Amino acid sequence: MVSKALLRLVSAVNRRRMKLLLGIALLAYVASVWGNFVNMSFLLNRSIQENGELKIESKIEEMVEPLREKIRDLEKSFTQKYPPVKFLSEKDRKRILITGGAGFVGSHLTDKLMMDGHEVTVVDNFFTGRKRNVEHWIGHENFELINHDVVEPLYIEGLAKRVGARLLLASTSEVYGDPEVHPQSEDYWGHVNPIGPRACYDEGKRVAETMCYAYMKQEGVEVRVARIFNTFGPRMHMNDGRVVSNFILQALQGEPLTVYGSGSQTRAFQYVSDLVNGLVALMNSNVSSPVNLGNPEEHTILEFAQLIKNLVGSGSEIQFLSEAQDDPQKRKPDIKKAKLMLGWEPVVPLEEGLNKAIHYFRKELEYQANNQYIPKPKPARIKKGRTRHS
Numbered sequence: 001m002v003s004k005a006l007l008r009l010v011s012a013v014n015r016r017r018m019k020l021l022l023g024i025a026l027l028a029y030v031a032s033v034w035g036n037f038v039n040m041s042f043l044l045n046r047s048i049q050e051n052g053e054l055k056i057e058s059k060i061e062e063m064v065e066p067l068r069e070k071i072r073d074l075e076k077s078f079t080q081k082y083p084p085v086k087f088l089s090e091k092d093r094k095r096i097l098i099t100g101g102a103g104f105v106g107s108h109l110t111d112k113l114m115m116d117g118h119e120v121t122v123v124d125n126f127f128t129g130r131k132r133n134v135e136h137w138i139g140h141e142n143f144e145l146i147n148h149d150v151v152e153p154l155y156i157e158g159l160a161k162r163v164g165a166r167l168l169l170a171s172t173s174e175v176y177g178d179p180e181v182h183p184q185s186e187d188y189w190g191h192v193n194p195i196g197p198r199a200c201y202d203e204g205k206r207v208a209e210t211m212c213y214a215y216m217k218q219e220g221v222e223v224r225v226a227r228i229f230n231t232f233g234p235r236m237h238m239n240d241g242r243v244v245s246n247f248i249l250q251a252l253q254g255e256p257l258t259v260y261g262s263g264s265q266t267r268a269f270q271y272v273s274d275l276v277n278g279l280v281a282l283m284n285s286n287v288s289s290p291v292n293l294g295n296p297e298e299h300t301i302l303e304f305a306q307l308i309k310n311l312v313g314s315g316s317e318i319q320f321l322s323e324a325q326d327d328p329q330k331r332k333p334d335i336k337k338a339k340l341m342l343g344w345e346p347v348v349p350l351e352e353g354l355n356k357a358i359h360y361f362r363k364e365l366e367y368q369a370n371n372q373y374i375p376k377p378k379p380a381r382i383k384k385g386r387t388r389h390s
């Protein structure tokens with residue numbers, strides 16, 4: 001009896017326990033299903049979110065890449081690679097000041113002297129010179145660029161005296177004026193109209209020579225005087241109205257090549273690197289009297305127009321304008337002195353030099369067109385003439 005009652009009690013307890021256990025198991029099951037569900041939806045959400053994030057990231061990446069590219073370019077320009085420069089000992093390294101050193105001839109001279117290992121200071125007022133002509137040296141330890149107008153007193157001659165420097169005057173074949181002697185040698189005194197339209201330039205250079213030699217005699221300053229004949233090459237100013245830049249720009253843009261007068265006047269053109277080598281040879285010499293630097297290969301201006309037209313492959317016409325006043329009718333350097341005393345003579349053939357100049361002007365036109373500025377060759381000298389056949 002007791003045992004039966006005991007059994008009922010145990011089984012009742014067990015049933016309750018079983019129910020409890022079953023309840024707990026059910027709860028655990030529901031919890032696990034819910035957990036999985038929550039987990040799954042979390043994962044789902046996450047993958048949607050990750051997907052979205054990936055898309056945004058790749059969009060950002062797309063936008064940022066060009067900026068990174070720009071930064072890399074900028075970094076490259078900061079860690080600028082300069083043209084190769086020779087090492088010169090303290091004894092051989094010179095400190096050279098070039099006035100107008102950002103101009104056409106000046107910037108080529110700057111390149112040569114920098115690459116030879118000298119310390120170069122360029123002074124320019126950037127009227128016709130351009131920073132672009134020397135920008136590849138900016139930041140170099142041997143290079144200094146000063147924005148200054150030498151018309152304001154910098155007293156180049158005084159400076160030369162103070163530091164015991166040698167002074168180079170870039171004089172010109174224009175000191176011979178419209179010459180009555182042909183070819184022109186250094187002992188010819190010239191034929192300049194002192195009140196004509198070219199007088200300021202011609203007489204200005206003649207006075208500069210006079211001052212240099214007076215200074216040499218009075219103050220003992222060493223001077224070198226180069227009489228530079230017509231020179232051309234890359235970095236010529238596009239709008240200076242000179243025949244080489246005018247003809248090349250006109251030919252490249254399919255405009256008429258403007259010949260002043262009949263075109264029978266002659267000139268002899270030297271390539272700029274020949275001139276620069278001549279200037280350096282002169283500075284290193286002990287020749288203190290004037291020296292002609294030019295290429296004696298003489299052409300008429302009409303021949304020259306046809307040559308440029310052919311080299312460019314241009315269909316431009318040749319247009320004859322009236323003659324420029326006091327235009328020298330013949331010009332050709334006698335370079336015996338330079339050959340003998342400097343061991344110098346030009347070596348760049350005319351066509352080779354012209355092709356380099358044409359390449360330069362073509363690039364300049366592209367560059368300016370990309371900057372939304374399309375230049376016309378400026379008829380700076382047209383003031384001297386008007387159309388003959390209009």
Ligand SMILES: O=c1ccn([C@@H]2O[C@H](COP(=O)(O)OP(=O)(O)O[C@H]3OC[C@@H](O)[C@H](O)[C@H]3O)[C@@H](O)[C@H]2O)c(=O)[nH]1
Pocket residue numbers: 171172173174228229230241242243244246247258259260261265267301324327328381
């Ligand atoms: O469009 C043109 C430009 C020029 N010319 C002619 O081409 C010849 C050369 O003229 P440029 O203006 O190029 O040069 P120029 O010989 O007159 O003077 C030059 O010579 C020596 C340098 O020192 C001077 O700086 C430079 O002006 C001149 O006969 C001129 O009349 C043209 O027929 N058409």
